[in-house]
Amino acid sequence: MTQARADAFGRLAFLAKAGYISLRRAKLRRDVASVGTEYSAGWRQYEHHLEQSATLDQWLKIPGVDDAPHYCNVEARLRFESFDSATFYRAQLARALRTHFPQARSITEYGSGLGRNLLVLKREQPELDVYGYELCEPGVQIGRRAARKFGLEVQYAPLDFVNAAPSDFKFPETDVAFTMFALEQLPRGSDVAMRNILAHVRLGTVHIEPVPENYPLTYRGLVGRLDHWKADYLRGFERIVGALPLADIRREVLRTSHNPLMFPTLYVLRKAAVDPARPERVPALVAR
Numbered sequence: 001m002t003q004a005r006a007d008a009f010g011r012l013a014f015l016a017k018a019g020y021i022s023l024r025r026a027k028l029r030r031d032v033a034s035v036g037t038e039y040s041a042g043w044r045q046y047e048h049h050l051e052q053s054a055t056l057d058q059w060l061k062i063p064g065v066d067d068a069p070h071y072c073n074v075e076a077r078l079r080f081e082s083f084d085s086a087t088f089y090r091a092q093l094a095r096a097l098r099t100h101f102p103q104a105r106s107i108t109e110y111g112s113g114l115g116r117n118l119l120v121l122k123r124e125q126p127e128l129d130v131y132g133y134e135l136c137e138p139g140v141q142i143g144r145r146a147a148r149k150f151g152l153e154v155q156y157a158p159l160d161f162v163n164a165a166p167s168d169f170k171f172p173e174t175d176v177a178f179t180m181f182a183l184e185q186l187p188r189g190s191d192v193a194m195r196n197i198l199a200h201v202r203l204g205t206v207h208i209e210p211v212p213e214n215y216p217l218t219y220r221g222l223v224g225r226l227d228h229w230k231a232d233y234l235r236g237f238e239r240i241v242g243a244l245p246l247a248d249i250r251r252e253v254l255r256t257s258h259n260p261l262m263f264p265t266l267y268v269l270r271k272a273a274v275d276p277a278r279p280e281r282v283p284a285l286v287a288r
Protein backbone atom coordinates (compact mmCIF):
# COMPACT_ATOMS: atom_id res chain seq x y z
CA MET A 1 0.00 0.00 0.00
CA THR A 2 1.33 3.48 -0.80
CA GLN A 3 1.84 5.95 2.05
CA ALA A 4 -0.96 8.17 0.71
CA ARG A 5 -3.40 5.24 0.76
CA ALA A 6 -2.30 4.19 4.22
CA ASP A 7 -2.84 7.78 5.44
CA ALA A 8 -6.30 7.94 3.85
CA PHE A 9 -7.21 4.59 5.41
CA GLY A 10 -5.96 5.81 8.80
CA ARG A 11 -8.13 8.93 8.54
CA LEU A 12 -11.22 6.91 7.62
CA ALA A 13 -10.62 4.50 10.49
CA PHE A 14 -10.18 7.46 12.86
CA LEU A 15 -13.45 9.05 11.72
CA ALA A 16 -15.41 5.82 12.07
CA LYS A 17 -13.96 5.24 15.55
CA ALA A 18 -14.60 8.86 16.61
CA GLY A 19 -18.28 8.56 15.63
CA TYR A 20 -18.64 5.23 17.43
CA ILE A 21 -16.94 6.49 20.59
CA SER A 22 -19.04 9.67 20.65
CA LEU A 23 -22.23 7.61 20.32
CA ARG A 24 -21.25 5.16 23.03
CA ARG A 25 -19.54 7.42 25.56
CA ALA A 26 -21.41 8.21 28.76
CA LYS A 27 -22.81 11.70 29.22
CA LEU A 28 -20.63 13.64 31.66
CA ARG A 29 -21.86 16.23 34.09
CA ARG A 30 -19.39 19.07 34.43
CA ASP A 31 -19.38 21.50 37.35
CA VAL A 32 -16.80 23.77 38.97
CA ALA A 33 -15.78 21.04 41.45
CA SER A 34 -15.18 18.40 38.77
CA VAL A 35 -13.34 20.88 36.53
CA GLY A 36 -11.19 21.92 39.50
CA THR A 37 -10.28 18.32 40.28
CA GLU A 38 -9.52 17.47 36.65
CA TYR A 39 -7.35 20.49 35.92
CA SER A 40 -5.58 20.60 39.29
CA ALA A 41 -4.34 17.05 38.67
CA GLY A 42 -3.50 17.84 35.04
CA TRP A 43 -1.59 21.04 35.75
CA ARG A 44 0.38 19.45 38.63
CA GLN A 45 2.04 17.16 36.09
CA TYR A 46 3.63 20.22 34.48
CA GLU A 47 5.68 21.13 37.57
CA HIS A 48 8.35 18.74 36.39
CA HIS A 49 8.24 20.10 32.82
CA LEU A 50 8.75 23.63 34.10
CA GLU A 51 11.79 22.51 36.08
CA GLN A 52 13.17 20.81 32.97
CA SER A 53 12.58 23.83 30.69
CA ALA A 54 15.76 25.89 30.42
CA THR A 55 14.21 28.52 28.15
CA LEU A 56 10.79 30.07 27.65
CA ASP A 57 10.59 28.51 24.18
CA GLN A 58 11.07 25.06 25.70
CA TRP A 59 8.33 25.79 28.25
CA LEU A 60 6.00 26.95 25.48
CA LYS A 61 6.59 23.83 23.40
CA ILE A 62 7.45 20.98 25.73
CA PRO A 63 9.23 18.23 23.80
CA GLY A 64 7.18 15.03 23.68
CA VAL A 65 4.05 16.83 24.95
CA ASP A 66 3.29 19.83 22.77
CA ASP A 67 4.93 18.43 19.65
CA ALA A 68 3.51 14.88 19.78
CA PRO A 69 1.76 13.96 16.50
CA HIS A 70 -2.03 13.61 16.83
CA TYR A 71 -5.17 13.89 14.75
CA CYS A 72 -6.12 17.54 14.37
CA ASN A 73 -8.08 19.91 12.18
CA VAL A 74 -5.93 22.05 9.86
CA GLU A 75 -7.81 24.34 7.46
CA ALA A 76 -10.84 22.02 7.83
CA ARG A 77 -8.78 19.00 6.76
CA LEU A 78 -8.27 16.05 9.05
CA ARG A 79 -4.52 15.61 9.57
CA PHE A 80 -2.25 13.42 11.65
CA GLU A 81 0.73 15.57 12.45
CA SER A 82 2.68 17.47 15.05
CA PHE A 83 0.59 20.63 14.79
CA ASP A 84 1.40 23.47 17.21
CA SER A 85 -2.19 24.50 17.91
CA ALA A 86 -1.29 26.71 20.91
CA THR A 87 0.85 28.93 18.66
CA PHE A 88 -1.99 29.00 16.11
CA TYR A 89 -4.56 30.15 18.72
CA ARG A 90 -2.16 32.73 20.16
CA ALA A 91 -1.66 34.15 16.67
CA GLN A 92 -5.46 34.40 16.24
CA LEU A 93 -5.72 36.20 19.58
CA ALA A 94 -2.91 38.61 18.65
CA ARG A 95 -4.58 39.31 15.29
CA ALA A 96 -7.92 40.07 16.98
CA LEU A 97 -6.27 42.37 19.53
CA ARG A 98 -4.28 44.23 16.87
CA THR A 99 -7.32 44.67 14.65
CA HIS A 100 -10.00 45.52 17.19
CA PHE A 101 -8.22 46.86 20.28
CA PRO A 102 -4.93 48.42 19.08
CA GLN A 103 -5.10 50.98 21.91
CA ALA A 104 -5.20 48.33 24.66
CA ARG A 105 -2.51 48.74 27.32
CA SER A 106 -3.69 46.08 29.79
CA ILE A 107 -5.20 42.63 29.49
CA THR A 108 -6.61 39.85 31.69
CA GLU A 109 -7.03 36.20 30.81
CA TYR A 110 -9.85 34.35 32.59
CA GLY A 111 -9.09 30.64 33.05
CA SER A 112 -5.40 31.09 32.30
CA GLY A 113 -4.43 27.46 33.00
CA LEU A 114 -0.63 27.25 33.20
CA GLY A 115 -0.41 30.90 32.18
CA ARG A 116 1.59 30.33 29.03
CA ASN A 117 -0.60 32.53 26.74
CA LEU A 118 0.16 35.49 28.99
CA LEU A 119 3.92 34.92 28.96
CA VAL A 120 3.81 35.09 25.17
CA LEU A 121 1.77 38.31 25.23
CA LYS A 122 4.17 39.91 27.71
CA ARG A 123 7.24 38.84 25.75
CA GLU A 124 5.78 40.28 22.54
CA GLN A 125 4.41 43.47 24.12
CA PRO A 126 6.51 44.33 27.21
CA GLU A 127 4.57 47.57 27.72
CA LEU A 128 1.30 45.64 28.29
CA ASP A 129 0.04 45.09 31.87
CA VAL A 130 -0.83 41.42 31.98
CA TYR A 131 -2.98 39.47 34.49
CA GLY A 132 -4.30 35.93 34.72
CA TYR A 133 -7.12 34.47 36.80
CA GLU A 134 -7.31 30.71 37.18
CA LEU A 135 -9.57 28.34 39.11
CA CYS A 136 -6.90 25.80 40.05
CA GLU A 137 -4.17 26.60 42.53
CA PRO A 138 -1.52 24.45 40.76
CA GLY A 139 -2.07 26.47 37.56
CA VAL A 140 -1.68 29.74 39.48
CA GLN A 141 1.48 28.54 41.24
CA ILE A 142 3.08 27.23 38.04
CA GLY A 143 2.20 30.46 36.22
CA ARG A 144 3.88 32.52 38.95
CA ARG A 145 6.95 30.27 39.00
CA ALA A 146 7.31 30.40 35.21
CA ALA A 147 6.97 34.20 35.15
CA ARG A 148 9.76 34.48 37.75
CA LYS A 149 11.94 31.91 36.00
CA PHE A 150 11.72 33.62 32.59
CA GLY A 151 11.81 37.17 33.98
CA LEU A 152 8.39 38.32 32.77
CA GLU A 153 6.14 40.54 34.84
CA VAL A 154 2.80 38.74 34.70
CA GLN A 155 0.51 38.44 37.72
CA TYR A 156 -1.64 35.38 38.41
CA ALA A 157 -4.35 34.91 41.05
CA PRO A 158 -6.88 32.23 41.92
CA LEU A 159 -10.47 33.01 40.95
CA ASP A 160 -13.63 31.14 40.04
CA PHE A 161 -14.97 33.60 37.50
CA VAL A 162 -18.52 32.26 37.84
CA ASN A 163 -18.98 32.13 41.60
CA ALA A 164 -16.57 34.83 42.76
CA ALA A 165 -17.79 37.75 44.86
CA PRO A 166 -16.97 41.22 43.47
CA SER A 167 -14.26 41.63 46.14
CA ASP A 168 -12.45 38.49 44.83
CA PHE A 169 -11.47 40.31 41.62
CA LYS A 170 -8.11 41.53 42.92
CA PHE A 171 -6.62 42.91 39.72
CA PRO A 172 -7.39 46.38 38.36
CA GLU A 173 -9.92 46.73 35.57
CA THR A 174 -8.10 46.20 32.26
CA ASP A 175 -8.67 47.52 28.74
CA VAL A 176 -9.41 44.06 27.36
CA ALA A 177 -9.90 40.51 28.58
CA PHE A 178 -9.94 37.13 26.88
CA THR A 179 -10.76 33.48 27.35
CA MET A 180 -9.26 30.58 25.46
CA PHE A 181 -11.02 27.22 25.94
CA ALA A 182 -12.08 28.24 29.46
CA LEU A 183 -15.77 29.10 28.92
CA GLU A 184 -15.80 25.74 27.18
CA GLN A 185 -15.81 24.19 30.66
CA LEU A 186 -19.11 25.86 31.58
CA PRO A 187 -22.27 24.11 30.40
CA ARG A 188 -24.02 26.27 32.98
CA GLY A 189 -22.93 29.71 34.19
CA SER A 190 -21.28 31.17 31.10
CA ASP A 191 -23.86 34.00 31.17
CA VAL A 192 -22.72 34.88 34.69
CA ALA A 193 -19.07 34.48 33.68
CA MET A 194 -19.51 36.86 30.73
CA ARG A 195 -21.18 39.53 32.84
CA ASN A 196 -18.46 39.22 35.48
CA ILE A 197 -15.75 39.55 32.83
CA LEU A 198 -17.43 42.51 31.14
CA ALA A 199 -17.83 44.23 34.51
CA HIS A 200 -14.03 44.32 34.84
CA VAL A 201 -13.02 45.44 31.38
CA ARG A 202 -13.10 48.83 29.67
CA LEU A 203 -13.17 48.17 25.93
CA GLY A 204 -14.20 44.61 25.24
CA THR A 205 -13.23 40.96 25.09
CA VAL A 206 -11.91 38.23 22.81
CA HIS A 207 -12.91 34.57 23.14
CA ILE A 208 -11.70 31.46 21.39
CA GLU A 209 -14.19 28.79 22.40
CA PRO A 210 -15.95 25.81 20.86
CA VAL A 211 -19.56 26.82 20.15
CA PRO A 212 -21.31 23.88 18.51
CA GLU A 213 -24.11 26.07 17.12
CA ASN A 214 -21.45 27.34 14.68
CA TYR A 215 -20.04 23.96 13.64
CA PRO A 216 -20.44 23.04 9.97
CA LEU A 217 -23.12 20.54 8.98
CA THR A 218 -20.53 17.99 7.91
CA TYR A 219 -19.82 14.53 9.33
CA ARG A 220 -17.12 15.90 11.64
CA GLY A 221 -19.21 18.95 12.55
CA LEU A 222 -22.16 16.74 13.51
CA VAL A 223 -20.08 14.19 15.45
CA GLY A 224 -18.36 17.18 17.08
CA ARG A 225 -21.74 18.51 18.26
CA LEU A 226 -22.62 15.13 19.74
CA ASP A 227 -19.20 14.79 21.38
CA HIS A 228 -19.42 18.31 22.82
CA TRP A 229 -22.84 17.54 24.30
CA LYS A 230 -21.63 14.24 25.79
CA ALA A 231 -18.60 16.01 27.31
CA ASP A 232 -21.01 18.59 28.82
CA TYR A 233 -19.16 21.58 27.40
CA LEU A 234 -20.33 25.18 26.87
CA ARG A 235 -24.00 25.48 25.94
CA GLY A 236 -26.16 28.20 24.39
CA PHE A 237 -23.31 30.70 23.98
CA GLU A 238 -24.71 32.36 20.85
CA ARG A 239 -27.95 33.18 22.71
CA ILE A 240 -26.00 34.36 25.77
CA VAL A 241 -23.77 36.69 23.73
CA GLY A 242 -26.83 38.01 21.89
CA ALA A 243 -28.45 39.02 25.20
CA LEU A 244 -25.42 40.97 26.50
CA PRO A 245 -25.42 44.79 26.38
CA LEU A 246 -22.73 45.07 23.68
CA ALA A 247 -22.01 47.69 21.04
CA ASP A 248 -20.63 45.17 18.55
CA ILE A 249 -20.28 41.40 18.14
CA ARG A 250 -17.85 39.88 15.62
CA ARG A 251 -17.41 36.17 15.12
CA GLU A 252 -15.29 33.98 12.92
CA VAL A 253 -15.47 30.20 12.86
CA LEU A 254 -11.95 28.79 12.79
CA ARG A 255 -11.23 25.90 10.45
CA THR A 256 -8.22 24.80 12.48
CA SER A 257 -8.25 23.10 15.86
CA HIS A 258 -6.22 20.82 18.14
CA ASN A 259 -9.33 18.61 18.23
CA PRO A 260 -10.45 17.19 14.87
CA LEU A 261 -14.09 17.28 16.07
CA MET A 262 -13.92 20.95 17.03
CA PHE A 263 -14.42 24.14 15.00
CA PRO A 264 -13.80 26.90 17.56
CA THR A 265 -15.34 30.34 17.17
CA LEU A 266 -13.28 33.50 17.65
CA TYR A 267 -15.51 36.23 19.15
CA VAL A 268 -14.66 39.89 19.47
CA LEU A 269 -17.12 41.66 21.76
CA ARG A 270 -17.06 45.40 22.13
CA LYS A 271 -18.71 46.98 25.15
CA ALA A 272 -21.36 49.63 24.78
CA ALA A 273 -19.78 53.06 24.38
CA VAL A 274 -19.25 54.70 27.73
CA ASP A 275 -20.27 58.31 28.30
CA PRO A 276 -17.25 59.77 30.14
CA ALA A 277 -19.58 62.10 32.04
CA ARG A 278 -21.67 59.18 33.34
CA PRO A 279 -19.46 56.09 33.20
CA GLU A 280 -21.80 53.15 33.16
CA ARG A 281 -20.83 49.66 34.23
CA VAL A 282 -22.27 46.30 33.28
CA PRO A 283 -23.39 45.08 36.72
CA ALA A 284 -21.63 41.97 38.03
CA LEU A 285 -23.86 38.97 38.64
CA VAL A 286 -23.55 36.25 41.22
CA ALA A 287 -24.19 32.65 40.24
CA ARG A 288 -27.78 31.48 40.27
Ligand SMILES: C[S@@+](CC[C@H](N)C(=O)[O-])C[C@H]1O[C@@H](n2cnc3c(N)ncnc32)[C@H](O)[C@@H]1O
Nearest residue numbers: 039111112113134135160161162180181182185
Ligand atom coordinates in the same frame (compact mmCIF):
# COMPACT_ATOMS: atom_id res chain seq x y z
C1 LIG B 1 -8.63 23.98 28.59
S1 LIG B 1 -7.88 24.91 29.87
C2 LIG B 1 -7.30 26.32 28.97
C3 LIG B 1 -6.21 27.05 29.69
C4 LIG B 1 -5.68 28.28 28.98
N1 LIG B 1 -6.72 29.22 28.69
C5 LIG B 1 -4.95 27.90 27.69
O1 LIG B 1 -5.37 28.34 26.61
O2 LIG B 1 -3.94 27.20 27.79
C6 LIG B 1 -9.30 25.54 30.72
C7 LIG B 1 -8.94 26.30 31.98
O3 LIG B 1 -10.09 27.03 32.45
C8 LIG B 1 -10.09 26.96 33.86
N2 LIG B 1 -11.45 27.21 34.37
C9 LIG B 1 -12.56 26.48 34.15
N3 LIG B 1 -13.60 26.97 34.82
C10 LIG B 1 -13.14 28.08 35.48
C11 LIG B 1 -13.74 29.02 36.37
N4 LIG B 1 -15.04 28.93 36.71
N5 LIG B 1 -12.98 30.03 36.85
C12 LIG B 1 -11.65 30.12 36.50
N6 LIG B 1 -11.03 29.26 35.69
C13 LIG B 1 -11.77 28.24 35.18
C14 LIG B 1 -9.63 25.54 34.14
O4 LIG B 1 -9.21 25.39 35.49
C15 LIG B 1 -8.51 25.38 33.13
O5 LIG B 1 -7.28 25.79 33.64
